[in-house]
Amino acid sequence: MADLKKELGLTDVYVVCTGAMFSAGFFLLPGLATEKAGPSVVLAYFLAGVIMLPSLLSMAELSTAMPRASGSYFFIDRTTGPLMSTIGGIGTWLALVFESAFALIGIGAYSNLFFDVSITPVAIALTLAFGALNLFGAKETTGLQRFLVFGLIAVMAFFLTEGLVSLTSQGNELIDRQRFTPLFTEGAYGLLHATAFVFVAYAGVTKAASVSEEVIDPDRSIPRGMLFALATATVIYVVGVFILVSTLDSDSLRGDLTPVASSAEQFMTWLPGEWGLYIVVAAAIAAFASTGNAGILAASRYPLAMAKDKLIPEFFGRMSKSKTPTVAIIATVLIMVFFELILSPGGVAEFASATQLLIFSLINLAVIIMRESGIEEYRPGFKSPLYPWMQIFGALGSLILVGLLGWTPLISALALICFGLFWYFYYVKSRVERRGAMYHVFSKIGEERYEPLSDELREINEEKEEGQSEEKSVKEEEEKRENEKEEKEEKDKEEDKG
Numbered sequence: 270m271a272d273l274k275k276e277l278g279l280t281d282v283y284v285v286c287t288g289a290m291f292s293a294g295f296f297l298l299p300g301l302a303t304e305k306a307g308p309s310v311v312l313a314y315f316l317a318g319v320i321m322l323p324s325l326l327s328m329a330e331l332s333t334a335m336p337r338a339s340g341s342y343f344f345i346d347r348t349t350g351p352l353m354s355t356i357g358g359i360g361t362w363l364a365l366v367f368e369s370a371f372a373l374i375g376i377g378a379y380s381n382l383f384f385d386v387s388i389t390p391v392a393i394a395l396t397l398a399f400g401a402l403n404l405f406g407a408k409e410t411t412g413l414q415r416f417l418v419f420g421l422i423a424v425m426a427f428f429l430t431e432g433l434v435s436l437t438s439q440g441n442e443l444i445d446r447q448r449f450t451p452l453f454t455e456g457a458y459g460l461l462h463a464t465a466f467v468f469v470a471y472a473g474v475t476k477a478a479s480v481s482e483e484v485i486d487p488d489r490s491i492p493r494g495m496l497f498a499l500a501t502a503t504v505i506y507v508v509g510v511f512i513l514v515s516t517l518d519s520d521s522l523r524g525d526l527t528p529v530a531s532s533a534e535q536f537m538t539w540l541p542g543e544w545g546l547y548i549v550v551a552a553a554i555a556a557f558a559s560t561g562n563a564g565i566l567a568a569s570r571y572p573l574a575m576a577k578d579k580l581i582p583e584f585f586g587r588m589s590k591s592k593t594p595t596v597a598i599i600a601t602v603l604i605m606v607f608f609e610l611i612l613s614p615g616g617v618a619e620f621a622s623a624t625q626l627l628i629f630s631l632i633n634l635a636v637i638i639m640r641e642s643g644i645e646e647y648r649p650g651f652k653s654p655l656y657p658w659m660q661i662f663g664a665l666g667s668l669i670l671v672g673l674l675g676w677t678p679l680i681s682a683l684a685l686i687c688f689g690l691f692w693y694f695y696y697v698k699s700r701v702e703r704r705g706a707m708y709h710v711f712s713k714i715g716e717e718r719y720e721p722l723s724d725e726l727r728e729i730n731e732e733k734e735e736g737q738s739e740e741k742s743v744k745e746e747e748e749k750r751e752n753e754k755e756e757k758e759e760k761d762k763e764e765d766k767g
Contacts, residue, residue: 277484282477282494284418285566288559290502291421292372294470296379296553298618299510300525306463307454307519311511313463314470318503320670321471323663324629325499326653327636329492332478334639334649335729336487340478341628342571346578347722348635350705355580355697356689357628362571362601363685364624365476368469369564370396370605371618372557378526379553382546392609399562400602403569404593417559424552425505428533432512435536448514458673465670469622470506473560474499475629479567487733488650529553565601572597579700623678624685626667633663638705646726650733 277285302310328340337343341361346354373395377388453460477484477491477498484490513528516535525531530549537545573594576586589595637660639647653659671679703721 275483275485277480277490278486279490279494280415282480282484282490283497284415285480285563286474286477286495286498287422287501288418288473288563290470290473290498290560291418291425291505292553292556292560293368293375293618294467294473294502295506295509296529296556297375297526298467298470299513300522300528301618302463302467303514303519304523305455305466306459307452308449308514309453309455309460310463310467311507311514312452313460313467314506314510315503316460316464317468317471318499318506320464320468320663320666321474321499321629323653323659324632324667325474325495326492327633327660327663328475328478329495329651330636330649330653331632331639332481332491333488333651334647335726336481336484336491336733337574337729340481341475341632342574344478344635345628345631346703346705347725348638348705349631351578351580351697351701351703352690352693353631353705354578355575355693356686357631358571358575358580359689359692360624360682360685361628362568363604364472364621364628365479365564365568365571366601366604367608367621368472369561369568370608371621372560372564373399373605374609376554376557379530379550379557382527382530382550389609393606395558395561396565396602396605396609399558399565400598400605402562403565403598404589404595417555417562421552421555421559422501422505424548424555425509428529428549428552429505429508429512432516432532432536433508436512436515448518454519461670462673462675465622465626465673466618467622468670469618469625471499471502472621472625473563474502476563476567479570482570492651527553565598565605569594569598569601572600578703580697619674619678620681623671623674623682626671627682630664630667630671633660633667636660644723644726646723646730648726648730 299310302313306313328344331344332340335343335347342354342358345357370392373392374388376395377386377391380386380391381388455462474495477495481487481491509529513522513532516532517525517528521531522528530546530553533545533549537548540548572581572585575581576583576597585596585600586594587596636653637657640656671682705722
């Protein structure tokens with residue numbers, strides 16, 4: 270199968286991560302999360318960002334060591350083997366599909382503030398449009414992402430600034446400390462439950478791993494892009510939700526599916542007409558669109574990688590002339606359309622959070638396995654600090670949050686695991702002999718190593734070095750042309766003077 274084209278830089282990584290976060294996480298979920306935690310929902314968003322950091326660092330390390338499409342699946346497969354990666358690959362693919370479908374459905378909630386539209390047909394039309402865009406290539410997709418994300422950040426900066434100015438103005442009636450009293454209306458459990466519930470708002474930050482094979486300089490671009498995106502999201506989420514709680518009474522905020530629009534109506538009254546509301550709705554639609562767009566890009570890389578590894582039929586790995594996974598994109602879009610017909614907001618958020626938390630727990634474990642395996646070819650360009658405590662905190666913290674989500678997402682996750690086990694024993698086991706790095710850890714106590722994994726990592730390192738060498742050659746060639754152009758211009762000037 271053909272390799273994916275390397276054409277994404279630091280800015281592309283940043284916009285893929287950032288664009289995958291700012292939709293339901295801020296424009297829709299705060300109202301639902303307030304039902305679970307009350308005013309302490311502000312702390313829930315902060316805690317979720319803190320718990321995400323270990324998984325982000327682990328994902329960045331693995332991505333720079335093994336830049337391959339559908340990062341999470343690939344990392345789990347190469348560390349624990351095909352059994353766990355079958356479950357993890359299907360689960361992460363579906364989680365991304367759910368998030369993306371939900372984001373496009375969210376456009377309808379804000380559109381209905383002005384237009385009497387049917388949500389589902391709009392969501393399906395947008396899904397098909399973004400799916401078609403993804404067929405042209407990742408660079409074209411991230412080109413749209415740049416426009417959507419930077420426009421969104423500008424609007425969000427405006428919203429936060431206006432909100433804080435309004436709240437700190439002397440004599441402003443919007444200031445009401447009673448809205449934060451009591452802070453923990455649902456107790457400590459409510460805070461932790463809300464933290465687990467809104468965790469999905471940060472999950473998009475790791476989507477860079479899904480396109481890591483297409484990044485020109487993964488050692489530099491991936492960790493920086495992911496950290497910049499997490500910092501941006503944390504500030505906007507925490508400050509933004511603080512403004513929502515400060516400007517809306519508890520009863521109005523609880524369950525509100527358009528909380529940002531409701532808040533903007535309280536303090537953007539100085540703008541003519543309903544321009545404040547128009548700006549927020551435009552930002553919300555851009556956010557939902559960017560998440561849906563980036564979600565299709567990232568999700569489609571999972572069936573591509575699984576097909577390469579023979580975990581699913583190989584036709585899912587077919588590439589177009591523009592080097593995009595055509596069949597994988599089409600399959601992702603069709604599944605999104607299906608779920609757009611049956612999803613509900615709260616249930617989708619909980620299921621997506623539960624799946625992502627389980628995956629991130631395995632990702633933290635994967636770093637420990639790879640480092641303890643003793644494989645010389647494991648050479649990440651970025652290493653997570655505070656090893657192994659950072660990974661232990663990330664793995665345990667993620668599992669604890671899963672337990673706080675309730676029975677429904679746990680039962681759904683169990684059903685996913687059962688399906689993954691069935692598919693592994695029915696289809697995968699007879700076709701795949703590959704083993705993970707776990708066997709290299711076992712070798713320390715007398716078990717068998719799987720040497721082909723070392724060979725594969727060696728090939729990955731060679732590809733990274735070759736890509737960096739090609740990039741250097743391109744830059745040198747461009748500099749040479751610029752120098753020749755300048756010399757020619759100088760020579761022409763001298764001839765004109767003569």
